[in-house]
Amino acid sequence: MDPSKSVATAPPGPETWSNEKYPGGQSVPPPYQDSLYPGHPQPGPGYPPQGYGYPLQYGAGAYVQQPYPGGVQPYPGGPQPYGAAVTVQPTVYETQGPLANPVSDYLCYSIFTMLFCCLPLGIAALVYSISARDANHTGNQATAERSSRTARILNHVALGFGLVIIILCITLIAINISILS
Template sequence: MNPNMSPSAPPPGWTSDDKSAMPPPPYQDHPQYPNAGYPYPAQAQGYGPPPQYGGQPYGQQPYPGQQYPPVTAAVTVQPTVYVTQAPLARAVNDYLGYSIFTMLCCCLPLGIAAFIYSISTRKAVQRGDLVVADQSSAVARRLNHAALGIGIILTICFIRFSFVYFKSH
């Protein structure tokens, strides 16, 4: 290859009409890499001999005055133990349907809070945490009752005031 030319330049005398008849240009030659682009020498098939233990590997010399006795102890590994909790055997009511009803039909803020506690109850049941499930269930029930009471009171007040308003006009 000519060092004065670019490695990707076409050979002299080449025209675009000749490109169908010419083979593609060769890969770049790199003189600093003598075997670049050429196949590697044939390798022996299979595995080589096993490494020799106990002798002096690779010509290393032992430290003077330090000879270590051979190690004959075995290492024992303990098995991994996974601890999981099963869902609760006793079902805890999460009041999810009641929470959705009070959220949409009665009192939105208390219904949202009851909905959050219902989801918390459901997650505690899946974890197997009975104490948290009971507490969240009780809070969800109280919030749902309060939202339902507020919704009923507001509905009664709305009906009463609209009846009085339309009667007077």
């Protein structure tokens, strides 16, 4: 322990810490003190019991309905008591079921062209096929038709591209074999 510091010394007051500044231009906060109110006792572990509900008016034993300005009441038939029932209608969501006549989604055709003809076009066709299938299940006719048409076109292009590549490969192999023999 440092003998120059004593427990009996009082913490420095505002006259000593108000001249210092933080780099941001703010003054240094006051030092920590155990008691927020020096010389006064600390509050106890609990608070005195509080009453519940609205505070009573002076001179009245219970809540008294105040008169309305101009004598006009907001509801016909007198004031409404507290806890009056308010009916709220539930939100109704209208959902469509699956289409009665679903559009073809070309899913098998897309998987075939993806695996055996042209991978990039087959993947794109597969995405549109799945989109058409989802639209069929949600009942969205326009989206199902558009996705189905796009999947069919992509599948035809991928199949054509794959057939052209296969025919070119067979032709080149046949030419190389005839040259070598």
